[in-house]
Amino acid sequence: MAGPISLDVDDTGLIAISRDMQLSLSLEEMKALKSHYHALGRSATGIELETFAQTWSEHCCHKTFRGEVEFEGRTISNLLKTTIAKVTADLNPDWCFSVFEDNAGIVDFDGDTAIAFKVETHNHPSALEPFGGAATGVGGVIRDILGVWGEPIANTDVLCFGPLDYPYKRLPAGMKHPSFIYKYVTAGIGHYGNNMGIPTVNGAIYFDESYVGNPLVYCGTVGLVKKSRYKRVIKPGFSMILAGGKTGRDGIHGVTFASVDLSTEQERSVVQIGDPIEEEKVRRAVIEIRDQGLGSAITDLGGGGLSSAIGEMTELGGCGADVHLERVPLKHPGMLPWEIWTSESQERMLVCAPVDDVEAILGVFADEEVEAVVVAEFTEGESLRLMHTDTVVGEINVPFLFGTNIRTLRVATQPERSFSEPSVRSTDPGADLRALLAMPNIASKENVVRTYDHEVKAQTVLKPLQGLDGPGDAAVLKPLFDSYKGVVISNGMNPEYGKIDPYHMAACAIDEAIRNNIAVGGRRIALLDNFCWGNPERPDRMWGLVRASQACYDVALEFETPFISGKDSLYNETELGPITPTLLISALGVMPDIRRAVSMDLKETGNKIFIVGATKDELGGSHFYKLKGSLGKNVPKVNAREAKASFDALTKAIDSGCVRSCHDLSEGGLAVAASETSFAGGLGIELDLDKIPRKGELSTEKLLFSESQSRFLVETCDSAAFEKAMAGTVFSEIGRVTGDKRLRITAGTATVLNIDINRLKGSWKNGL
Numbered sequence: 001m002a003g004p005i006s007l008d009v010d011d012t013g014l015i016a017i018s019r020d021m022q023l024s025l026s027l028e029e030m031k032a033l034k035s036h037y038h039a040l041g042r043s044a045t046g047i048e049l050e051t052f053a054q055t056w057s058e059h060c061c062h063k064t065f066r067g068e069v070e071f072e073g074r075t076i077s078n079l080l081k082t083t084i085a086k087v088t089a090d091l092n093p094d095w096c097f098s099v100f101e102d103n104a105g106i107v108d109f110d111g112d113t114a115i116a117f118k119v120e121t122h123n124h125p126s127a128l129e130p131f132g133g134a135a136t137g138v139g140g141v142i143r144d145i146l147g148v149w150g151e152p153i154a155n156t157d158v159l160c161f162g163p164l165d166y167p168y169k170r171l172p173a174g175m176k177h178p179s180f181i182y183k184y185v186t187a188g189i190g191h192y193g194n195n196m197g198i199p200t201v202n203g204a205i206y207f208d209e210s211y212v213g214n215p216l217v218y219c220g221t222v223g224l225v226k227k228s229r230y231k232r233v234i235k236p237g238f239s240m241i242l243a244g245g246k247t248g249r250d251g252i253h254g255v256t257f258a259s260v261d262l263s264t265e266q267e268r269s270v271v272q273i274g275d276p277i278e279e280e281k282v283r284r285a286v287i288e289i290r291d292q293g294l295g296s297a298i299t300d301l302g303g304g305g306l307s308s309a310i311g312e313m314t315e316l317g318g319c320g321a322d323v324h325l326e327r328v329p330l331k332h333p334g335m336l337p338w339e340i341w342t343s344e345s346q347e348r349m350l351v352c353a354p355v356d357d358v359e360a361i362l363g364v365f366a367d368e369e370v371e372a373v374v375v376a377e378f379t380e381g382e383s384l385r386l387m388h389t390d391t392v393v394g395e396i397n398v399p400f401l402f403g404t405n406i407r408t409l410r411v412a413t414q415p416e417r418s419f420s421e422p423s424v425r426s427t428d429p430g431a432d433l434r435a436l437l438a439m440p441n442i443a444s445k446e447n448v449v450r451t452y453d454h455e456v457k458a459q460t461v462l463k464p465l466q467g468l469d470g471p472g473d474a475a476v477l478k479p480l481f482d483s484y485k486g487v488v489i490s491n492g493m494n495p496e497y498g499k500i501d502p503y504h505m506a507a508c509a510i511d512e513a514i515r516n517n518i519a520v521g522g523r524r525i526a527l528l529d530n531f532c533w534g535n536p537e538r539p540d541r542m543w544g545l546v547r548a549s550q551a552c553y554d555v556a557l558e559f560e561t562p563f564i565s566g567k568d569s570l571y572n573e574t575e576l577g578p579i580t581p582t583l584l585i586s587a588l589g590v591m592p593d594i595r596r597a598v599s600m601d602l603k604e605t606g607n608k609i610f611i612v613g614a615t616k617d618e619l620g621g622s623h624f625y626k627l628k629g630s631l632g633k634n635v636p637k638v639n640a641r642e643a644k645a646s647f648d649a650l651t652k653a654i655d656s657g658c659v660r661s662c663h664d665l666s667e668g669g670l671a672v673a674a675s676e677t678s679f680a681g682g683l684g685i686e687l688d689l690d691k692i693p694r695k696g697e698l699s700t701e702k703l704l705f706s707e708s709q710s711r712f713l714v715e716t717c718d719s720a721a722f723e724k725a726m727a728g729t730v731f732s733e734i735g736r737v738t739g740d741k742r743l744r745i746t747a748g749t750a751t752v753l754n755i756d757i758n759r760l761k762g763s764w765k766n767g768l
Contacts, residue, residue: 004043007034023053047338047394054304064536067408083549088562103147105564116150119220121569125271126217134188136274137219143300150223156202162212190451195276200452201475207440213574233296234317243372245347248331278347285368297352315402320383323376337388413539419633426701430753434763443767467601470680473516486594488522496621498581500635502544506551507638511709513587519662522589529566534578544581558640600663602681609735613711624705643710646729653725658718665711671704679761684738689747691734
């Protein structure tokens with residue numbers, strides 16, 4: 001790779017170069033490079049081709065979302081801009097400080113303090129090396145917050161695995177068992193967050209056979225940003241300081257490996273090695289540099305390493321740079337220039353600074369015992385020059401690197417599938433409820449939650465487990481010492497629905513994320529999207545991606561919830577097939593006073609129970625159907641306009657002080673939600689199915705287990721005040737809190753089920 005590489009070959013030769021160098025570039029991209037170097041009148045160098053491979057990778061430039069799609073007789077140009085980002089553009093809220101342009105989305109919070117939020121994925125690395133892949137996923141997203149001059153205050157993690165009892169004999173050779181991946185992914189996340197002293201306050205764990213060979217690891221971090229200290233100024237003459245961990249061969253080709261289908265033959269070396277203690281020192285130094293007003297811009301070294309970080313800074317500054325690779329501190333002697341340039345070794349940050357700030361910045365890093373060196377200078381012009389011991393090993397035109405007009409063309413075709421509603425009845429609702437509570441996607445995750453410190457920093461108001469260890473809907477933080485204003489973090493994800501229709505899967509994920517936020521008292525909500533999908537080159541996968549993106553626009557616009565950041569992880573396929581279409585929606589809300597935060601556990605005997613929202617014939621993709629071995633057809637559908645009116649009214653009710661507990665209805669429907677709020681409070685509950693607002697004639701099992709969206713179970717100490725706040729929306733009083741520790745559900749005078757809540761809790765706690 002060190003010498004010149006001629007691209008003056010035929011198409012077969014170009015593909016061979018891309019394959020042999022693991023560039024993962026398409027023929028069209030290789031032909032563009034061929035034309036470029038022909039115009040320059042010279043051959044390419046290996047380090048130059050590696051730079052194009054990193055920058056043009058699916059992981060870094062999102063060429064599927066930013067490309068063109070042939071969909072239902074029309075061409076969509078830039079799916080991201082016309083759907084997800086368009087929500088924010090159309091709403092144009094004045095409280096969005098920075099969206100879709102930096103390492104994290106940033107929204108106003110309190111005075112000079114803003115909140116940054118970013119969620120990343122680390123799927124392929126976690127499949128290959130679960131502990132390291134998950135740990136560095138956490139480390140990487142923490143650095144995204146540092147990369148906007150933010151101070152990390154909380155982590156959130158959503159994880160998807162294959163069934164823990166998956167038969168070993170069905171595993172392809174070389175593929176790790178889901179139980180092994182589960183054990184070490186959850187351990188890796190705790191290792192990194194706990195060692196850095198950042199609480200893990202929110203998350204979820206899902207299981208499905210489609211994740212057997214390709215787990216999903218979503219890692220998110222929330223941080224505080226001082227708006228007056230937020231700077232992104234890059235000018236010729238400024239210096240670039242590399243600080244943090246040494247650079248090694250771990251993580252080379254990480255982004256190109258993440259841009260192809262997962263194979264058991266891929267090497268462990270593409271997975272980075274994390275060091276949370278080093279990152280904690282880097283964190284302290286970055287915050288001190290910020291508070292001293294030093295530096296003019298900052299970014300982290302993630303996918304693509306120096307090649308992406310320095311390249312993106314030159315593009316932002318509209319200038320060139322001279323990079324001195326021999327100055328980079330190395331883990332391994334004898335590393336080649338291209339290895340130094342593309343390594344994704346962890347715990348590294350890049351700080352841009354005027355020359356007058358350099359010594360002070362180096363001094364701050366030295367005080368924290370963090371190695372830091374000046375590795376580059378910004379220059380006039382458009383040339384990114386790569387040097388190693390005074391030898392120019394590569395020279396790249398920055399506008400060509402970032403401004404090529406290659407538009408990836410995908411074709412989206414609806415798959416030929418048909419769905420039907422099964423004839424499934426519940427002959428023993430009590431037994432079915434206990435079985436549902438024990439299902440892996442519903443059962444308690446306490447054995448994982450307890451391994452994460454969710455109270456360090458002493459800012460966590462509502463924690464992952466609430467009351468007597470019930471499953472909380474959202475986390476609430478009090479991040480400022482002198483303010484009662486709170487940050488609310490929640491998420492929504494419904495992969496089962498994606499098996500029927502990705503549009504409604506996405507719509508329900510948005511509804512659930514917002515619903516969970518509203519349930520505890522959140523409002524003024526911003527969203528993050530994280531798409532995990534199969535191979536977008538396959539038309540049926542692409543069709544689902546377009547459908548889900550359309551739902552993001554339609555539903556978020558109605559809810560008036562802008563997207564502020566996001567990420568996509570495509571090519572999640574193995575020889576076992578693709579993952580089910582999976583969209584994680586994360587919601588960032590605020591609340592005026594954390595002292596009014598509402599938890600999900602029942603509070604007092606005699607209080608009235610209300611249900612908010614209508615129940616419908618929507619068991620498609622439900623856990624009840626899954627329990628019975630079916631999928632169904634009638635996937636839940638969101639009426640965002642009605643839901644928003646309902647959510648706004650519930651917020652008024654919470655602010656009035658009449659709401660004692662609130663729990664959203666999600667997996668397992670009413671029966672599961674009632675069980676959870678009951679055993680979390682250690683109190684009984686009586687409900688009458690005949691009083692439930694509904695659309696159409698519904699059977700008992702549909703009233704119990706339908707997963708219709710936009711619904712809450714609310715305990716109130718003042719029925720009149722609650723009814724006044726909720727006027728004009730769909731709601732009804734359906735029961736009361738009792739002291740006998742039993743869940744009683746009737747239909748008029750007929751008893752549907754009558755179970756001790758301790759039995760229900762036993763099923764829930766022992767499901768995993």
